[in-house]
Amino acid sequence: MSIKVEINENSDNTDQDAASEESGGPWQRALNKMKCTLSDDRWAPLHPGIEKLAPVRQVLETAGARARVSDGDSFQGVAFGFPDLSRPSSKVLLVQDHSEISVTALHRFPHPAGIISQGTVLPCGLKTREADTLSLDRYGRHTPNGGRLLAVDHDALYLLRDDSVWRWDGRAEHKEGSTNQLLASLILRWSQR
Secondary structure, eight states, rough: OOOOOOOOOOTTTHHHHHHHHHSSSSHHHHHHTTTEEEEETTTTOOHHHTOOOOOHHHHHHTTTEEEEEEESSSSEEEEEESSOOOHHHHHHHEEEEESSSSSEEGTTTTTEEEETTTTTOOOOSSSSSSSSHHHHHHHHOSSOOOOOEEEESSSSSEEEETEEEEEEEEEEEEEOOOOHHHHHHHHHHHHHO
């Protein structure tokens, strides 16, 4: 079985391009924007870093479907569908093929949500960049104490500073714990809503 997300290559017809990008659920539109397709592969490999994180691995193993994601030229990662990869309303997580763990909640498109590694580009167009710049764009305020941008969700930025994760919501910072704890809690949250 092969699952394919259609991509409209006809650049002369902008109405068709817009309709193609708007069809399907948010996760399908995100894949279209990334110009990626799914190929059915139940046993697509997990990222080596995730293999070592039992709580994260357990959540991903409950996915009803798993498929390789490719842009046609190269393997990009693995999509995990909750409950599957056929319904427009499915919750879909893309674990990208980077040296660091990188996870994108495709079903949150066009709003950015993901664990960001260097070089990650979320399908909403958000690229890895300085946390302070993103904070200014989103909240109109600087991050109070700096840090490397680790994750983005609808209501907060997560920053790594001094081996601790800090949640910044534009008003206050809150200590969240370790990167592994954050990864587990965000992946669990995104697989459910």
